[in-house]
Amino acid sequence: MKLLIAFVLSLTAAASAHYTFASLVVNGQVTPAWQYVRRTNNYQNNGPVTDVRSQDFRCYNSQTRATAQTQTVSAGSRIGFNSPGSISHPSVTNIYMARAPNGVDVASWDGSGQVWFKVHEITAVTDGGRSIQFPSNGMRNVEFTIPSSLPSGQYLVRIENVALHSAQGQGGAQWYISCAQVEVTGGGGGNPSPLVSIPGLYQGNEPGIMINIYYPVPTRYVQPGPAVWRG
Numbered sequence: 001m002k003l004l005i006a007f008v009l010s011l012t013a014a015a016s017a018h019y020t021f022a023s024l025v026v027n028g029q030v031t032p033a034w035q036y037v038r039r040t041n042n043y044q045n046n047g048p049v050t051d052v053r054s055q056d057f058r059c060y061n062s063q064t065r066a067t068a069q070t071q072t073v074s075a076g077s078r079i080g081f082n083s084p085g086s087i088s089h090p091s092v093t094n095i096y097m098a099r100a101p102n103g104v105d106v107a108s109w110d111g112s113g114q115v116w117f118k119v120h121e122i123t124a125v126t127d128g129g130r131s132i133q134f135p136s137n138g139m140r141n142v143e144f145t146i147p148s149s150l151p152s153g154q155y156l157v158r159i160e161n162v163a164l165h166s167a168q169g170q171g172g173a174q175w176y177i178s179c180a181q182v183e184v185t186g187g188g189g190g191n192p193s194p195l196v197s198i199p200g201l202y203q204g205n206e207p208g209i210m211i212n213i214y215y216p217v218p219t220r221y222v223q224p225g226p227a228v229w230r231g
Contacts, residue, residue, distance in 0.1 A: 017088045018046035021081040021159050021178035024071055025141050030082045031071065037081070037180045039066035048163065048174035052209075057199040058111050059158065059179035067107045068181050075150050075187040080120075080143030081159045081178060089163035089174065090134040090213060093142055094225050095120040096158045096198065099151070106154035106181050116158070116201070117192040117229045120144035124213075124221040132217055136161060147231025149190030154183045158198070162224065168212045170204055192229045201225060 020042055022033035034043070040060040042048070049056050056062050073079055080095070087093075098115040100106040122142065125133040136142070142159060156179050163174040202209060208222040 018042070018048060018174075019083045019085050019088060019176055020046055021083050021142075021161070021176065023082040023084075024157075024180045024182075025080040025082050025143055026071060026073060027078055030141070033084065034066070034068065036068050036071040036182070037178050038068050039064045040178055048176055050171050050174060052175070052202040052204045053199050055199065057175065057177065059156070060177040061179070070106055070154060070181040070183050072183045072185060073146065074185050075146050075152070076148040078143055078145050079157065079182065080141055081180070082141050083139075086138055086140045087136050087142075087161055087176075089137065089165050091136045091161050091163040092124055092134065092208070092221075092223060093120075093122040093136045093159065093161045094118055094223075095142065095144055096160070096225075097150075097192070098156045098158070099192075100154040100156070102153075104154075106156060106183070109156070111156045111158070111179070111198065114195045114197045116196050116198050117194065118225050118227065119147070119229060121223055121225070121228055123223040124218075126218055126221050129217050129219040132213055132221065134164075146184060147190060147229070149188035149231040150184055150192065151190060152184050152187035154181070156180070157182055162209065164211060164213050167210055170210055173204070173209050188231070190231045194226045196226060
């Protein structure tokens with residue numbers, strides 16, 4: 001009976017530890033939930049995506065079919081995402097952007113194709129196998145500065161936080177994903193790269209995705225995805 005109670009409590013704790021990224025942050029100000037962020041399938045249960053090849057891996061809104069309002073931001077300003085609770089798993093984080101085609105309203109665009117580039121990452125910190133630390137853990141806001149050379153236009157901004165506490169096997173990593181809509185003004189003539197497709201970017205067995213973070217403690221950590229484009 002005690003084992004059963006412990007098991008149930010562990011499941012409850014795991015569920016309550018899940019989270020969403022419901023709000024866009026603009027120059028330090030948290031906007032209302034789901035105003036500029038497309039409402040995700042997990043807006044009520046906070047559950048993660050585990051299949052990196054599913055269409056939900058892009059913006060996680062296959063059931064809600066949600067779009068959002070588009071927030072105007074200037075190149076060089078600081079934006080990001082807010083979680084109503086906080087990131088509560090050992091995890092790493094990436095943020096990607098994708099520019100909507102000319103003449104296409106980002107609110108009606110699904111972000112398909114080889115159009116995404118990474119603009120921010122928070123990786124794990126190791127010290128040669130003695131310990132591994134996860135700076136994302138405990139954060140509520142994940143923010144970055146839009147490169148001043150980013151061309152003006154309408155963009156999807158996508159956060160992926162990958163929780164690694166159960167990532168020992170294929171499909172064990174938990175992905176917490178949201179997409180916001182922004183229009184960048186005052187941009188430059190930069191050429192964001194490399195460009196990747198989402199889904200299609202990962203297979204799920206990359207060393208930074210399928211990993212045992214507990215034993216043996218990793219001597220190094222390989223952040224998933226391409227290099228960050230900094231403009």
